[in-house]
Amino acid sequence: MRILLTGIPSYLQRTVADVSGATTVVHRPYFDEVRSKKDLIAQVRKIANTGNYLIGEGAAYSLRAHNVTYLPFWHLVNNRASDDLYEHINHEFDLCVFASANLLRPGYSADLEAEVFGKMKMPIVVMGIGIQRKDGLKENLPAGTLKFLDVLKKKESFFLTRGYFTAEFLREQGMKFVKPTGCPSLYFAPTEMKRSLAALANPGLAEAQKIALGGYLGSVADTIVDAHALLEPDSVATYVVQDEVVAYNLSLPGDDDLPVYDRASGRITGATEYKHSEKWQRKHELLVFFDTNQWRGWVSSRDLCFGRRFHGCIIGMQAGVPGLMIAVDDRMREMLEFIGFPYIEAATWNRETDKRAYLASFLSKIDTQAVIDRYSACEANFRNALGHVGL
Incomplete structure (x- = not known):
């Protein structure tokens, strides 16, 4: 199976020098220098939280028996207006795995995720999705996240959640395949x-x-x-x-x-x-x-x-x-x-x-x-x- 992996990356994303088309990812043979204040802050900003590297690593490791290509999510976002690119992606891959974390929260609107996955014609597996704060979530979930869920509800999609509450919430939203599995980092x-x-x-x-x-x-x-x-x-x-x-x-x-x-x-x-x-x-x-x-x-x-x-x-x-x-x-x-x-x-x-x-x-x-x-x-x-x- 040809798998497109995207979303939260492993630390290996630090070597990505260039991405082009649907399958070409060029890696440098070294990591960026981290010595100065500017370097350190820039490296943290790349991942937002260094703990996220464990999520991306766990997701990638769980797919190691397959033909996997990691495409940075920013590449998919930056080229979301390119119908040719997405036609190529849909031809090259059989399934997309999206490594996720606290996507379901009042302060984050998943507009870009909705747009990107709306262009994909393959099955989508959302791995590790969870809720940041459950109080008032149903009333305060942003429009972009509701759109994201609506897009996936109309596709062949699979949700592997961080726990039971997230699974229950997604089922209430009409998702068909929802399975509580925990964070993928747990099984690395x-x-x-x-x-x-x-x-x-x-x-x-x-x-x-x-x-x-x-x-x-x-x-x-x-x-x-x-x-x-x-x-x-x-x-x-x-x-x-x-x-x-x-x-x-x-x-x-x-x-x-x-x-x-x-x-x-x-x-x-x-x-x-x-x-x-x-x-x-x-x-x-x-x-x-x-x-x-x-x-x-x-x-x-x-x-x-x-x-x-x-x-x-x-x-x-x-x-x-x-x-x-x-x-x-x-x-x-x-x-x-x-x-x-x-x-x-x-x-x-x-x-x-x-x-x-x-x-x-x-x-x-x-x-x-x-x-x-x-x-x-x-x-x-x-x-x-x-x-x-x-x-």
């Missing part, structure tokens, strides 16, 4: 994921000092509070940035050409400014990764991944490192409840005065076999859904 490294889950039921992890932290620096002080609660005064808190430099006011003062990044270690070496930074009472370092293999390699040296970022924990689990998430919003809850991973509600965690003791107690109560069995069932469900649509 199943052996390592199971090893991670097996290692999580260990109360001793509450004493871990090598923790990969994630959250929303620049917005709230929650991760700083967590670091103080879990780490000894002489330790170093390690925080992995995903989109804070473009979305949460974590700024890098100084000139655009100022060196601020060490690509070998992934460490931000320049000065940073963000809300609540004065609250730190520990030595700390900020890292950011634009290559998922480098990210997994680094995180494999940690004892625990912990925090409020879904993919910031998933990448650690892909490396076999135990990961525990603090659920902060609807999208995290939907994904975590579907896959059955242990998690702590943010409101519960934040009000605990002795966080280390609470964490040890929580970890001691995890039913490892039940968690692994649930994950195995979800992985089989994902493979079965792919098989149903010919993948």
Whole structure:
């Protein structure tokens, strides 16, 4: 089967130099330099959130048995007026897979998606689609997104959702094939994921000092509070940035050409400014990764991944490192409840005065076999859904 893959990319999109026609993608044999403030911000803007690279990577990996061509979605958008291009695309491919994430949300109108997929005559598989905030979604879904759903309702289309709520919503919108499967990043490294889950039921992890932290620096002080609660005064808190430099006011003062990044270690070496930074009472370092293999390699040296970022924990689990998430919003809850991973509600965690003791107690109560069995069932469900649509 000839598959056109588009939507959220893997980190390999960073090597794309040119795209022409329906099938020609030229890759440079190197990645862009990332050293200056300007370089770093530009690389984050390319993907909006470095955690998205895991979605694109998981989607692409799930299709590896087929003849797959990744065409950047921007190429399809930029050429949407070209009937010749779309005629060629419809001739060259048997099926289109669109790697997606939080597409269903009040603040985003999928006009371009509606226009692009309206020109395609092949079956469309939307993989990983989810809801950002479910309150008021039905009343506030933008017109462009409604059009996008209407376009796909009239085609042979398949929706593999992040969880149950999204699936229910799409069925209510009249979609015929809807299957909750979870995020494709969950199935990129199943052996390592199971090893991670097996290692999580260990109360001793509450004493871990090598923790990969994630959250929303620049917005709230929650991760700083967590670091103080879990780490000894002489330790170093390690925080992995995903989109804070473009979305949460974590700024890098100084000139655009100022060196601020060490690509070998992934460490931000320049000065940073963000809300609540004065609250730190520990030595700390900020890292950011634009290559998922480098990210997994680094995180494999940690004892625990912990925090409020879904993919910031998933990448650690892909490396076999135990990961525990603090659920902060609807999208995290939907994904975590579907896959059955242990998690702590943010409101519960934040009000605990002795966080280390609470964490040890929580970890001691995890039913490892039940968690692994649930994950195995979800992985089989994902493979079965792919098989149903010919993948």
